[in-house]
Amino acid sequence: MTSEKFKTGWIGLGKMGNPMSKQILKAGFPLRVYNRSSNKIKALETEGATSAKTIKELVEKTDVIFIMISNDEAVTEIFNQENG
DSSP, rough: OOOOOOOEEEOOOTTTTHHHHHHHHHOOOOOOEEESSSHHHHHTTTTTOEOOSSHHHHHOOSEEEEEOSSSHHHHHHHHHHHOO
């Protein structure tokens, strides 16, 4: 059994996603994040997260993904975009 931690992905850094993703970092898991607005990503990068430019990149470079998106329309928009 290996002690390597899961590479974690997080999509959506709003009111709930931001504080929850910080808990992943506090627990010591590598975290790659994606958000439609990059200003929310920059704050998490200073705490140790890595940004993903696309959903495809996030999916390819993580083992587990959490999605915290505001509504169905936002989910559809994010996953139907190029490289989503």
